[in-house]
Amino acid sequence: MLEIKDLHVNVFGKEILKGLSLTVPPGEVHAIMGPNGAGKSTTSYTLAGRAGYEVTGGEIDFYGEDVTALSPEERAAKGIFLAFQYPMEIPGVSTMNFLKTAMNAQAKLRNEPELDAAQFLRTVRAAAKELNISEDMLKRPLNVGFSGGEKKRNETLQMALLKPKLAILDEMDSGLDIDALKLVAEGVNKLRAPDRSFLVITHYQRLLDYIVPDVIHILAGGKIVMSGDKSLALQLEENGYDAVINKAA
């Protein structure tokens, strides 16, 4: 369970999050929607522990533990996963080698046994097949020359293999056409589980047609100004952020 309490975050000395509070119980899918500049990306980076996102107040409790002082890798090992809006291209690191290193590193941090080569291959191949990821893609350098859809499918594959307790999807739909979006959403939906929660960060309602949230929060000016069920997304789509936020204020 994720509980964000009165979170204040500075980026380059400027306060971006100004008292964000939010609770995501296990198994639920919550969406954060908001206009440009509301602090959506700051929220996802802060949760993942990126350097430069300075928490000046409040806490991030994850299953009862405040994780604000933990490194990104420690948070990952605790089960926090960030699917990037723009996954990095890393020439010189093969996708396969990256997956193996990440899985083994997390196992090590959790004091679990590492997978042997055969188990690893079986696991990756099975998960890749589900997401329509070819052997060839796995052999290529990480995300290099991948299309937008391939990159997002690759993120979904990492999510499937790393089995997080909380998956943060940062603008999962950016750079995707409708077919690619459907495929990625399908992959995400398959990963829904009673012990796994999702925080879907998006600008547009469109993504939420495919990944249907239990709760929608509207983020504006660095805090949650409104929460509601999925019908909130439709209101936003019809009336725009300004109207809905002003009505809430």
Add this chain to the structure above:
Amino acid sequence: MAKVVSLDNLLASVAARRSEAAPWLGALIDAASEKFAHVGLPNRRVEAWRYSDLAKALHETVKVEADLDTPPVLAEACVAAFENGVLNDTKSSYCAMGAQSLRKVLAEKDSPVAGIIGRVNPQADHPIINLNTALMEEGLVLQVPKGVTLATPLHLRFNWSGVDAASADGRHLRILVVLEEGAEATLFESHDGAPSFATVVTELSLAPNSKLTHVRLENFAAAARQTAATVGAIGEKAAYRGFYFSQGGHFARHEALLKLAGEEADARIDAAYMVADKRHCDNTTVMDHAVPNTTSTQVFRGVLAGSSRGVYQGCVKVAQAAQKTDARQLSRAMLLSHRAEIVTKPELEIFADDVKCSHGATAGELDANALFFLRARGIPEAEARAMLVEAFLIEAMDTVENEAMREIVIACAHNWMLRHAGEASHVE
């Protein structure tokens, strides 16, 4: 402590050597020593040595670490083992491929290599090559006959345990490799330990249609002081494939001075250097395109940590007659510390008008976005840094076709990361 190498001592030694030399060698020594005496040990006032002041480095006190690395073992190779600058026959197997000890060759009254040594791609004004010529004593000569392909590589294994410090002149080694028409060979040079002062000159004469693969590995200890030069002439349709790896040293410099002497001659150098602490690593190249239709490519990639200094000087010369030359050079450096430094100096001297010459240089830091991406997947910082550094260099290391050699090179890179990943990690 080592005696300081001085010009007077060196010249006295040259005079002694001259008095014992055979006439053919004496003529060579005379020409070289006269030029050397004129310039002396190069310092930063000599333009080509501006960023690598050898005279100054030789005056600095160095301390040799207690536990030096052991040199690499290349399976299935003929070995020439040089221990503290002396060829050790009991540990060598070079005779199997017809190579000869330089010491024996120099002692001959009339040598078949007399017309070749020092004349492959003459560097009349090069202070260190002249010094090497005047004082060369140990080394190896290999001639590969016409049309012959050597099945096994020749491993030139230079190892310095630090006990050569008593020599006030340093050690001056000379290798001569002659590939006759259509011959092919692979040369693996490894340099380990801590020479107090060594010069190594490798002369490569590549006749038409020959091919030489040359893998150089400088895996020195921090106290090492060496300046080396690969001096080559590449004939018509002949090919030189070089891969250089270096960790630098107290003073470590390597120059590739290659002349593309026949049409369709091709030279390619890929290099990776990883330098830490206060080490110095200098890669200098001169590609001399002398005739039409020749190609050269050089790609240098370096990683610099601590307060190390890397130097890349790449000169491309295109003679007036050398139309249709295609010469490319690229230097990419990654600085892991704000105290590390890279000096990049490309030089183009082009006298022909129909040529393609390109050069590029970049210097940057480890990509913070990529580092965060890897860490967000649970990969600890030091390991993530190591992955990104290796990713940056792997393209160069992958050019080593011989699998055993490639493994040795990659193992050296891994070792470096193990030693220096932590040190790199506190720099943000």
